[in-house]
Amino acid sequence: xxxxxxxxxxxxxxxxxxxxxxxxxxxxxxxxxxxxxxxxxxxxxxxxxxxxxxxxxxxxxxxxxxxxxxxxxxxxxxxxxxxxxxxxxxxxxxxxxxxxxxxxxxxxxxxxxxxxxxxxxxxxxxxxxxxxxxxxxxxxxxxxxxxxxxxxxxxxxxxxxxxxxxxxxxxxxxxxxxxxxxxxxxxxxxxxxxxxxxxxxxxxxxxxxxxxxxxxxxxxxxxxxxxxxxxxxxxxxxxxxxxxxxxxxxxxxxxxxxxxxxxxxxxxxxxxxxxx
Amino acid sequence: xxxxxxxxxxxxxxxxxxxxxxxxxxxxxxxxxxxxxxxxxxxxxxxxxxxxxxxxxxxxxxxxxxxxxxxxxxxxxxxxxxxxxxxxxxxxxxxxxxxxxxxxxxxxxxxxxxxxxxxxxxxxxxxxxxxxxxxxxxxxxxxxxxxxxxxxxxxxxxxxxxxxxxxxxxxxxxxxxxxxxxxxxxxxxxxxxxxxxxxxxxxxxxxxxxxxxxxxxxxxxxxxxxxxxxxxxxxxxxxxxxxxxxxxxxxxxxxxxxxxxxxxxxxxxxxxxxxxxxxxxxxxxxxxxxxxxxxxxxxxxxxxxx
Numbered sequence: 001x002x003x004x005x006x007x008x009x010x011x012x013x014x015x016x017x018x019x020x021x022x023x024x025x026x027x028x029x030x031x032x033x034x035x036x037x038x039x040x041x042x043x044x045x046x047x048x049x050x051x052x053x054x055x056x057x058x059x060x061x062x063x064x065x066x067x068x069x070x071x072x073x074x075x076x077x078x079x080x081x082x083x084x085x086x087x088x089x090x091x092x093x094x095x096x097x098x099x100x101x102x103x104x105x106x107x108x109x110x111x112x113x114x115x116x117x118x119x120x121x122x123x124x125x126x127x128x129x130x131x132x133x134x135x136x137x138x139x140x141x142x143x144x145x146x147x148x149x150x151x152x153x154x155x156x157x158x159x160x161x162x163x164x165x166x167x168x169x170x171x172x173x174x175x176x177x178x179x180x181x182x183x184x185x186x187x188x189x190x191x192x193x194x195x196x197x198x199x200x201x202x203x204x205x206x207x208x209x210x211x212x213x214x215x216x217x218x219x220x221x222x223x224x225x226x227x228x229x230x231x232x233x234x235x236x237x238x239x240x241x242x243x244x245x246x247x248x249x250x251x252x253x254x255x256x257x258x259x260x261x262x263x264x265x266x267x268x269x270x271x272x273x274x275x276x
Numbered sequence: 277x278x279x280x281x282x283x284x285x286x287x288x289x290x291x292x293x294x295x296x297x298x299x300x301x302x303x304x305x306x307x308x309x310x311x312x313x314x315x316x317x318x319x320x321x322x323x324x325x326x327x328x329x330x331x332x333x334x335x336x337x338x339x340x341x342x343x344x345x346x347x348x349x350x351x352x353x354x355x356x357x358x359x360x361x362x363x364x365x366x367x368x369x370x371x372x373x374x375x376x377x378x379x380x381x382x383x384x385x386x387x388x389x390x391x392x393x394x395x396x397x398x399x400x401x402x403x404x405x406x407x408x409x410x411x412x413x414x415x416x417x418x419x420x421x422x423x424x425x426x427x428x429x430x431x432x433x434x435x436x437x438x439x440x441x442x443x444x445x446x447x448x449x450x451x452x453x454x455x456x457x458x459x460x461x462x463x464x465x466x467x468x469x470x471x472x473x474x475x476x477x478x479x480x481x482x483x484x485x486x487x488x489x490x491x492x493x494x495x496x497x498x499x500x501x502x503x504x505x506x507x508x509x510x511x512x513x514x515x516x517x518x519x520x521x522x523x524x525x526x527x528x529x530x531x532x533x534x535x536x537x538x539x540x541x542x543x544x545x546x547x548x549x550x551x552x553x554x555x556x557x558x559x560x561x562x563x564x565x566x567x568x569x570x571x572x573x574x575x576x577x578x579x580x581x582x
Contacts, residue, residue, distance in 0.1 A: 033377035034323040078556055082322035083494040087552055089326070090487040094545035097483065101539045115388040189388070193381035200374055237392045243385015250378045254364070 008121045009228055015126075015133045016182045017194065017224040021217030022140055023178045024195030026171060028203060030151045034082055035072055035172060037192045038089035040179040042068045044188040045096025047113050052103045057113075058128065062180040068092055069172035077165065115187040115239040125184065132181035139174045147171060148209055190239045194220055197246025204253030219249050289526055298522050298540070301420060305476040306488050306514035308427040311434060312472045313493030314506050315465060319445050323373055324361060324466070325473060325489045327380040329482040331357035332474035334387035341394045346478055347422050354474035357383060358466040362459075423479050430472040437464050442503060484541050488514050491548035495555035517547040 027036040043065035050060025068088055075084040140147070150157035150167045158164055182191040202216035227241035289295060316325045332354035339349025357379050364375045434441070444451040444458045452458050476485040496509035521544030529537035 028374060031373050033373045034326075037323075037327075037377065037380065078560070079494070079498070079552075080317070080320065080322075082320055083317055083490055086322040086326050086486055086490040087494070087549055090483050090491075090545050091549045093483045094487070094539075094542045097539045098542040101537075101542075115391075189384040192377070193384060196374070196377040196381050200378065237388045239388030240385045240392075243381050243383075243388065246385075247378055247382035 006232070008123050008126060010225075011126055012121045012129050012185050013224045013228055014221065015130055016186055016191070017220040018217050019133045019136050019178050019182065020191060020194040021198055021220035022137055022213055023174060024199040024220070025202070025209075025213045025216045026140070026147060026151060027175070027195050028199040029148075030171065032171070032175070033196055034085045035069075036175055036195050038072070038085045039065050039068045039172070039175050040183055040188045040191050042089050042092030042096075043176075043179050043183060044113055045092045045099065047183070048096045048099040048103065052099045057184060058180060061183050062176075064092060065176035065179040066173065069176040070169070073165075073169035073172050076168075113183065113187060114189050115237055121185055129181050129185060132177060136174060136177050136181070139170075139177065143167065143170055143174075186242070187239060190242050193239075193243045193246045194224070197249050198223060201249040201253035204250075204257040223249065285523070285527075289523065292526070295522060295526060297420070299519060301423060301479050302518035302522060302544075303515045304420070304423055304427055305479050305485075306492070306518045307511050308430055308472045309476055309485070309488040310492045310496075310510035310514040311431055311507055312469055313489040313491075314496065314503065314510050315434065315441060315445065316469060316489060317493045317497055318503075319465075321372075321469070322490050324358075324376045325469060326486045327361075327376050327383075328354050328357055328470050328473040329477045329485045330380055330387070331383040332470070332477050333482050334383040334390065335474070336478060337387050337390035337394060341390050347419075347426075347475070350478040351426060351471055351474040353383070354470040354477075355467060358470035359463070362463045362466045419479060423475050426471055426475045430468045430475075433464060433468040433471075437461055441465055481541055484544055487541075487545045487548050488518070491545075491552050492517065495548075495552045498552075498555040498559055513548075513551055517544055517551065521545075521547055 024036070027033060043061045046060035046062070046064025047057045048060075049064070050057050053060075071088045072081075072085050075088065146157065146162045146167055147170075149160070150162050150164050154164055157167075178195075179188075179191065186194065198219035199212070199216040201219055202212045205215060206212050223242060223245040226245060227238050230236070230241045231238040313325070316322060332350040335349040335351075335353025336346050337349075338353065339346050361372075361375050361379050364378070440451065440456045440461050441464075443454070444456055444461045448458050451461075473485055473489065476488065480488070492510040492513040493506070495513055496506040499509060500506050521540055524543040525537060525540035528543075
């Protein structure tokens with residue numbers, strides 16, 4: 001399980017999990033689950049286009065994810081955000097279908113672009129993934145305070161001179177960056193599970209932002225490592241384990257929150273009764 | 277005149293049985309999607325509408341694996357997914373999006389597993405692409421009755437709960453004060469959404485399902501605020517985009533010398549996307565000519581705040 005070729009998988013998956021945990025925290029906080037699903041899935045079309053033109057997959061992914069992010073960002077000035085996201089997504093996917101109809105791309109490659117092929121990562125891919133991952137974390141660190149403020153209390157952020165719309169576009173670009181680096185490794189669909197499940201679970205355990213973000217990274221790491229190990233042992237696709245464990249983590253978080261609520265309300269109710 | 281006619285309708289267009297099936301199925305699905313879609317857009321549940329397509333596609337790949345009918349797989353898992361989303365969904369929009377996302381993530385994991393198991397058992401090739409993109413030209417006429425019955429069922433459900441649903445959509449508080457069971461109405465709507473999205477994913481593929489659900493309805497709601505009018509505009513737009521898209525895809529085979537057609541989903545989505553963009557023009561024009569009468573858009577508020 002820890003043979004030479006597996007070490008690449010462990011390294012890249014670790015980088016991906018850290019980025020997904022950090023970016024995903026803001027995805028959940030801002031209620032941006034739909035763009036976080038739409039940008040990676042739509043960027044998949046860029047990979048198809050790149051294979052048609054014979055250029056690098058990473059470039060195609062990057063171009064399409066940035067275009068998708070900007071498209072959603074600018075169109076949502078004049079329309080409802082969820083509508084605009086849905087339409088941008090289907091337009092990108094339709095382009096992808098058109099590209100695919102022109103290539104003779106082998107089906108397993110489509111499958112791996114969608115669902116990931118972490119066990120097939122080569123050592124030359126690690127460096128770009130690490131560099132993009134660092135860029136992603138750095139971008140979040142730079143816009144951390146305004147991003148947090150505009151996510152939690154948009155009105156106060158506006159009053160302090162933070163332009164909500166600019167922050168939104170910056171954030172969508174960070175998601176696009178995270179997409180471009182992670183799609184070749186974990187697939188267009190899985191990065192979404194990894195950006196939603198762990199942070200959603202982490203937020204049930206604590207309401208402090210930094211702590212929740214760290215916890216979300218830890219949960220993402222545990223999920224990815226467990227998924228790789230399980231995928232290695234049982235030979236099932238890693239995507240299944242990531243999806244299932246993500247949902248399980250969220251369920252555990254909700255269960256914990258509910259249990260703590262009942263435990264804290266009971267003494268509270270007693271004080272209310274006997275308080276006066 | 278005849279030359280113009282044959283250049284628009286390439287030879288054999290009206291005689292092709294595939295075109296007949298595609299046009300009939302496409303129109304059926306477009307109408308069901310447009311009607312349900314108007315409520316989806318008004319309720320801000322586009323994400324759920326799109327996700328249910330992926331969830332039902334997971335059901336479709338599961339059905340492929342265990343060898344039951346695709347209709348049961350698509351619609352069955354779609355209904356389960358909608359129920360779970362509604363069950364764990366919190367009242368606030370952000371919580372609802374999160375619930376949708378969790379269900380979607382789990383469904384994607386399931387479809388990865390099902391597709392993997394199907395492809396290793398070697399029964400089918402092209403399964404991943406079929407489930408993901410679908411193609412209107414590959415559906416057989418045998419699907420039409422199932423689609424028609426389920427579509428009628430979804431439309432009937434929407435018609436039955438139309439008034440309470442509208443009130444619960446526009447103002448949940450007033451609806452609750454009038455004694456309307458808001459959550460129950462929401463659940464009934466989600467089930468109708470699941471049935472219509474499931475059947476449209478099956479018939480025309482996941483991309484087109486989302487496009488026909490959201491696009492025509494969103495364009496119609498930008499043009500009018502009256503629900504009845506929006507429903508009519510959405511239906512007409514959806515059917516028109518579908519038919520013109522089918523025609524263009526058929527013709528595209530004769531474009532150039534390579535004789536390689538483009539997929540029909542590409543044309544339909546492009547038409548819908550263009551329609552949505554065009555539908556913003558009247559409102560933008562009106563707000564420019566009468567700036568004091570129109571409410572400020574988000575963009576204008578940004579400019580004023582700056």
